[in-house]
Structure formats: structure tokens, C-alpha cells
Amino acid sequence: MSRAAAGRAVGLAALVLAAVFPLVVRSATWQNTVILMLMVAQLGVAWNILGGYAGQVSLGHAVFFGTGAYVSTLLALRFGITPWVGMFAGAGVSAALAVVIGWPCFRLKGHYFAMATIAVGEIVQAVVNGWELLGGAVGLSLPLQNTGFWFMVFNRSKLPYHYIALGLLLFTLGVNWLVTRSHVGYYLRAIKDEPDAARSLGVSLTRYKLYAIALSSGLAAMGGTLYAQKELLIDPGSTLSTSLSIKMSLVAIMGGVGTLAGPVIGAVLLTTIEEASRLGFGGTGRGTDMVVYGLLIVVIAVYQPAGVLGWVKQRFPPKAAPAAPGPGGAR
Amino acid sequence: MLSVERLTKRFGGLAANEDVSFEVGRGEIIGLIGPNGAGKTTVFNSLAGFFPPSSGQIRLDGQPVAGLPPERMAALGVARTFQIVRIFKSMTVLENVMVGAMLHHRAVPAAIGKAREALRFTGLDRRAGDPASQLTVAEQKRLEVTRALACEPRLLLLDETMAGLTQNEVQEAVELVKRIQARGIACVVVEHVMEGIMPIADRMVVLERGRVIANGPPRAIAEDPVVVAAYLGEEYRAPGP
Numbered sequence: 001m002s003r004a005a006a007g008r009a010v011g012l013a014a015l016v017l018a019a020v021f022p023l024v025v026r027s028a029t030w031q032n033t034v035i036l037m038l039m040v041a042q043l044g045v046a047w048n049i050l051g052g053y054a055g056q057v058s059l060g061h062a063v064f065f066g067t068g069a070y071v072s073t074l075l076a077l078r079f080g081i082t083p084w085v086g087m088f089a090g091a092g093v094s095a096a097l098a099v100v101i102g103w104p105c106f107r108l109k110g111h112y113f114a115m116a117t118i119a120v121g122e123i124v125q126a127v128v129n130g131w132e133l134l135g136g137a138v139g140l141s142l143p144l145q146n147t148g149f150w151f152m153v154f155n156r157s158k159l160p161y162h163y164i165a166l167g168l169l170l171f172t173l174g175v176n177w178l179v180t181r182s183h184v185g186y187y188l189r190a191i192k193d194e195p196d197a198a199r200s201l202g203v204s205l206t207r208y209k210l211y212a213i214a215l216s217s218g219l220a221a222m223g224g225t226l227y228a229q230k231e232l233l234i235d236p237g238s239t240l241s242t243s244l245s246i247k248m249s250l251v252a253i254m255g256g257v258g259t260l261a262g263p264v265i266g267a268v269l270l271t272t273i274e275e276a277s278r279l280g281f282g283g284t285g286r287g288t289d290m291v292v293y294g295l296l297i298v299v300i301a302v303y304q305p306a307g308v309l310g311w312v313k314q315r316f317p318p319k320a321a322p323a324a325p326g327p328g329g330a331r
Numbered sequence: 332m333l334s335v336e337r338l339t340k341r342f343g344g345l346a347a348n349e350d351v352s353f354e355v356g357r358g359e360i361i362g363l364i365g366p367n368g369a370g371k372t373t374v375f376n377s378l379a380g381f382f383p384p385s386s387g388q389i390r391l392d393g394q395p396v397a398g399l400p401p402e403r404m405a406a407l408g409v410a411r412t413f414q415i416v417r418i419f420k421s422m423t424v425l426e427n428v429m430v431g432a433m434l435h436h437r438a439v440p441a442a443i444g445k446a447r448e449a450l451r452f453t454g455l456d457r458r459a460g461d462p463a464s465q466l467t468v469a470e471q472k473r474l475e476v477t478r479a480l481a482c483e484p485r486l487l488l489l490d491e492t493m494a495g496l497t498q499n500e501v502q503e504a505v506e507l508v509k510r511i512q513a514r515g516i517a518c519v520v521v522e523h524v525m526e527g528i529m530p531i532a533d534r535m536v537v538l539e540r541g542r543v544i545a546n547g548p549p550r551a552i553a554e555d556p557v558v559v560a561a562y563l564g565e566e567y568r569a570p571g572p
């Protein structure tokens with residue numbers, strides 16, 4: 001079996017597993033953990049379009065997640081608009097905001113771009129903390145009485161959230177797949193590898209980086225809406241924190257940047273590690289997650305910069321290609 | 332087709348190019364030579380849109396293009412290679428060329444078709460599926476040329492494509508440039524390897540300290556005492572009657 005076929009088989013098996021899991025495992029804790037996994041995976045895939053394919057590492061993506069959460073929640077609270085519409089409205093607002101943020105930030109390269117996005121994230125968090133309309137530091141809560149599919153609020157069982165999260169993940173993967181199969185995907189990879197060469201071939205760096213950040217942020221915002229509907233309470237600490245931004249990047253980096261499945265693999269691993277450490281430390285240590293993140297970043301950077309999928313690709317090369325460059329064909 | 336008019340580029344107080352003027356006709360091969368630091372790469376970067384000139388004008392079929400960014404120059408039909416190769420290392424050979432082909436053929440299947448055609452033309456088609464990072468230096472340089480050709484340019488700027496190649500590889504590169512010219516594509520070739528450029532150039536433009544000191548057919552250039560003194564040395568003087 002070729003590696004591509006093996007990849008498809010594993011993907012299909014994972015999908016079936018994800019689809020039947022909450023029907024088989026009835027423990028609310030486990031169900032919740034898996035929903036978390038799906039949501040984090042979706043955010044990682046969204047982040048990966050900008051950070052992985054285009055190579056523009058954003059550490060401020062919580063801004064877009066939070067935008068999605070706040071826009072749909074405000075629309076529901078003020079105008080009674082269903083979050084199904086709010087989700088796309090949030091994506092639109094987030095994409096527009098991303099272009100405004102991206103325009104100046106893309107003048108910076110590499111680490112400086114990442115640092116600028118951290119600053120933007122912190123500024124937005126501080127602003128929302130003091131913004132009355134958005135509930136300030138207390139945040140906003142959605143009423144529990146409007147339940148059902150139309151309101152995207154389910155209080156009897158977590159099951160619907162599981163399938164919405166799975167659906168959103170598949171949608172995000174689908175968008176990502178379409179990008180990789182279009183000229184935009186090739187251009188983003190070219191920009192990541194050699195920006196000057198890309199320009200000489202007619203690729204406008206600004207335009208395609210803006211496409212990437214708009215798409216990436218819009219998808220992250222959709223995840224934000226789902227989070228708001230699941231928790232029914234959003235505040236700056238839970239939706240706009242830098243640790244959330246780091247988490248989105250970390251799952252992609254762990255699994256393998258610039259690959260379709262990488263962030264999903266990373267999300268499964270990271271969520272498992274987090275839950276395990278929570279059990280291990282008794283759930284008291286608020287800072288243990290940061291310790292885990294820090295340790296993981298160091299380990300990945302030192303031993304496996306290409307992530308889990310990079311390791312798989314090394315172990316199982318696509319065909320019987322020689323490991324070393326062949327005996328120089330043109331000589 | 333291309334005319335460079337009194338092009339001047341200053342970096343702070345230093346004039347890397349001063350009053351550089353020359354013309355490139357359709358399908359012509361122009362050799363751009365000069366000692367190290369003469370300003371060849373600066374001319375090149377100005378033509379490709381990487382440096383906006385301080386003064387002067389560049390015209391492409393009469394249209395002023397000085398100061399346009401590289402991506403616009405590419406769209407207008409000016410493609411380039413780099414002195415230090417800049418291939419897309421995470422991609423296959425075919426994908427590298429596809430990025431070039433996508434300038435005029437956005438859809439992936441069309442880009443694949445055009446890229447394969449370009450690879451066949453430069454003789455790299457056997458390597459299409461290989462990771463670009465596995466190519467030899469000569470093949471990587473050839474890949475850059477292929478990628479630039481996939482942009483379907485009118486003018487190709489080749490920056491030291493022959494440097495660091497073996498004798499045989501230089502011959503192959505010379506053949507390739509001739510076949511590119513046969514397609515009606517004009518080439519401006521920056522080159523240190525004299526046996527690579529002398530036989531194929533229609534005209535040579537010689538730069539020294541940022542200024543054009545000679546402009547003419549290779550044979551006349553090789554005999555020009557100013558050029559010989561500045562750069563070439565006795566060994567390239569044409570043998571006497």
C-alpha cells in the first residue's frame with residue numbers, strides 16, 4: 001500500500017472513530033475531552049493555512065477566535081440572530097479585521113512578525129477588558145432558555161456539540177484542501193520557501209499573505225462561535241488569551257506544519273497530554289499547561305522540527321527513492 | 332524592445348550605477364560584464380524591479396516601467412534567475428516550475444501541462460517528480476531557468492547561470508541559452524565565465540565602476556583596449572592577423 005493510500009485509510013478510520021465515539025462512550029468527561037480535541041484541531045487547521053503553508057507564524061490568532069465568539073454572541077443577544085448566521089458574520093468581521101492587522105504586520109518578517117502578532121493580541125485583550133458593550137472583563141453570557149438546533153444551544157446532552165465540532169473540522173479541512181489544490185496553495189508555499197523568487201515569478205507577497213490571513217482568521221472565528229455556544233459564557237480571559245494563540249500554533253507545529261492532517265494529530269496529542277497532566281497534578285496547578293507547552297516547544301524544536309508527520313515521512317518515504325541525491329544525472 | 336535610459340542607482344552616497352544606457356532588441360542576447368563591484372547585479376535588480384532606480388528610465392516596448400515591483404515586471408514579461416539559486420526546496424521539481432506557469436495559467440491542470448512542456452524544453456523532465464532539494468547545483472540552476480521560462484517571458488535575465496559549473500555543464504548551458512533565443516526570447520546575461528558568453532552574445536555591455544565603458548559586438552569588445560585594460564586581460568584578445 002502506498003503512503004498516500006495508507007494516509008487515506010488512517011483518515012477514514014479516524015473519521016469513523018470520531019463519528020461513533022460519543023455513541024459508544026457515554027462518560028460526559030470523555031465526551032467533553034473529545035469535543036475539545038475536535039475544536040482545538042479545527043483551530044490548528046485554520047492557523048496552519050497562514051502559519052504552516054504561508055510560513056507567517058501568528059501568535060495572536062486568539063484575536064480572531066474571540067472576534068467570532070463576540071460577534072455571534074452580540075448578534076444573538078441584541079438582535080436574536082441565530083448563531084448559524086452569526087458564525088459566518090463573525091468569520092466575515094474577523095477576515096476584515098485580519099486584513100487591517102495584516103497590512104502593517106506583514107511589513108515585518110520572521111520573528112518580528114510573530115512578535116507583532118503577540119502585541120496585537122495583548123492590545124485587543126486589554127481593549128475588550130475595558131469595553132462596556134462587550135461586557136468588559138466579566139464577559140457576555142448567552143441565555144440558557146433558548147435551546148435547540150436553531151439557537152445552537154443544547155443542555156440535555158453534549159452530543160450535538162460533538163457533531164457540530166466534527167462538521168466544522170471537516171469543513172475547515174475541506175477549505176484547506178481546496179487551497180492546497182489551487183494556485184493559492186502553491187503560491188503560499190513558494191512565499192514560505194523563497195519570497196524573492198516568488199515575487200520574480202509574479203507572486204504579490206502582500207496580496208497572497210492577506211488572502212491567507214483572511215481565510216485563516218475567518219475559519220478560526222467560526223471555531224470561536226462554536227466555543228461561545230458550547231460554554232454560553234465568553235470573557236477576554238477565555239477567548240482572547242495569548243496562551244490560546246500559542247495552543248493553536250502548537251498543535252500545528254507538533255503534528256506537522258504545512259500538512260493537512262498535522263494539526264489534527266497535534267490536537268489529539270496535546271489534548272491527551274493536557275488531560276493526563278491535569279489528572280496527574282490533581283487539576284489544581286493553573287500554570288501546568290504553560291509548563292507543558294514550554295517543554296513541548298523545546299522538545300519539538302530540538303528533536304523534530306517537522307512534527308509528527310515529518311517523522312512519519314522520514315520513516316516511510318513515498319517510494320524507494322535513494323536517501324542520498326542520485327549519481328548526478330546531468331553530469 | 333527594452334531600453335535602459337541613463338539609469339542611476341545610489342545607495343546613500345555611493346552610486347552603484349551612473350547614467351547606464353543600453354538597448355535590447357527582440358530575441359537578442361546581451362552580455363553584461365564587468366569586474367566585481369562594477370554594478371552588474373544592481374542593473375539587473377533594477378531591470379527585474381527589485382530596486383527602484385534613483386533616476387533614469389526603463390522602457391519596455393516604449394512603456395515606462397522603472398520602479399514597478401518584481402511581480403508586475405514578471406507580469407509584463409520580464410523573468411529572472413538568481414545568482415545564488417533560490418529554488419523552492421519544499422517542492423518537487425515539477426511544482427517549482429508550476430509556480431512559474433501559474434502566472435498565466437492559474438488552474439492546476441493547465442499549469443502542470445505548461446510546466447511539463449518547459450521541463451522537456453530544458454531537459455529536466457526526467458527529474459520532474461523528485462524533490463528540488465535533491466538536484467545537483469547544475470540542475471538547480473537549470474531549474475531556475477525552467478521556472479523563469481514557464482512565466483512565458485519576453486525578456487529573460489540570467490544572473491551568473493554558468494558560475495561554478497564544469498566545462499561540460501557550461502556547454503550545456505550555452506546550448507540552452509541559444510535555444511531560448513531561438514524562441515524569440517531576449518536574454519540579458521550577467522556572466523563571469525567568458526567562454527560561456529562570448530560565443531553567444533549579440534552584443535556586450537561592459538560596466539566599470541557603475542558606468543558603461545563599452546558597448547558592441549563581442550569581437551570588438553575583446554579588442555577594445557579600454558575593456559582589456561579594465562577587465563579582460565591579454566588572454567581574451569582576439570589573435571592578430
